[in-house]
Amino acid sequence: MKIGVVGLPNVGKSTLFNAITEAGAESANYPFCTIEPNIGVVDVPDERLNVLGKMYNTQKITPASIEFVDIAGLVEGASHGEGLGNKFLSHIREVDAIVHVVRCFKNENIIHVNGSVSPLRDIDIINLELALADLEQVSKKLEKDEKLVKTGDKSLIQSVNLMKKVKTALEQNKPARSVMLEEDDEPIMKNLQLLTAKPVIYVANVGENDLGKEDNDFVKEVKSFAQKDNSKCITLCAKIEEELASLPLEERGLYKQELGIETSGLEKLVKASYDLLGLMSYLTAGEKEVRAWTIKKGTKAPQAAGKIHSDFEKGFIKAEVVSYQDLVDAGSFVKAKEKGKVRIEGKDYVVCDGDVILFRFNV
Helix, strand or coil: CEEEEECCCCCCHHHHHHHHHCCCCCCCCCCCCCCCCEEEEEECCCHHHHHHHHHHCCCCEECCEEEEEECCCCCCCHHHCCCCHHHHHHHHCCCCEEEEEEECCCCCCCCCCCCCCCHHHHHHHHHHHHHHHHHHHHHHHHHHHHHHHHCCCHHHHHHHHHHHHHHHHHHCCCCHHHCCCCCCHHHHHHHHCCHHHCCEEEEEECCHHHCCCCCCHHHHHHHHHHHHCCCEEEEECHHHHHHHHHCCHHHHHHHHHHHCCCCCHHHHHHHHHHHHHCEEEEEEECCCCEEEEEEECCCEHHHHHHHHCHHHHHCEEEEEEEEHHHHHHHCCHHHHHHCCCCEEECCCCECCCCEEEEEEECC
């Protein structure tokens, strides 16, 4: 999974990236500090892996991972080449979802590219630039494909009809993801790689003094917008998250307690990302390795096995399945089996979050 972290200059975007990846992306108080996208691969926090690792005395623990991409700050006119323009837009087309960082704090020492703090204005600027870029792309492709349809190439009719719907939505200042899709439309939309078709998580970045309090007026605005946009919204303080990330692991828990923080920004982002994209994890466990595998909710056993290796899917015979909690309660796989907690599932079994699975296959 690849997540793009975006926002106007100086909203806390790179600070948040530093915090969640500990990758040390440059963060400074001037526009376009980030020019090339910084990339950090982050382990998905999952305490279940540590528990299973101890149970199996495993040699290796491999969590699921998310790739975060810190993309250069946008400004008004980026779709026409202002700021870093199309360089920014090309990077964002490659991600699965967008984390849109919005400044929700006042600080006279940190300049704002537009002179004042206004979350809804900032959101509108970025969303408009993305929509304008999509509109230009769709219009060009639509013009080209309509000519081909007239020559007798009927294979493009469905694509042309979908692009007309998308073009109408964009002209009405609505994102491409607002267009209702038929099942056959989904691969066409995916191939278009439209910016406004990507799901969004809005991150309301608050100041240190607002952490743990009721949402300030800025945050309320962002949450209200996200709800209307059918998007996710989380609140955090990027500066404090960065401070937490700089501490040794053994000191972070105590600092979180002092601040009244129960969940880290990374944990919030991971949960929101999984929810937004309809993802979950199943687990495999043994002496050699305990591992989490990320799949779409609703995935059946053979396809889940295919995440490990294509041969597992091709030669799928059955799956031995036990829920994580039943396995932990039993104390071992053998004891779980003795208690009747291990099930034999076939090709139609829909995998559940936290299933611990042993696949049987033959190739």
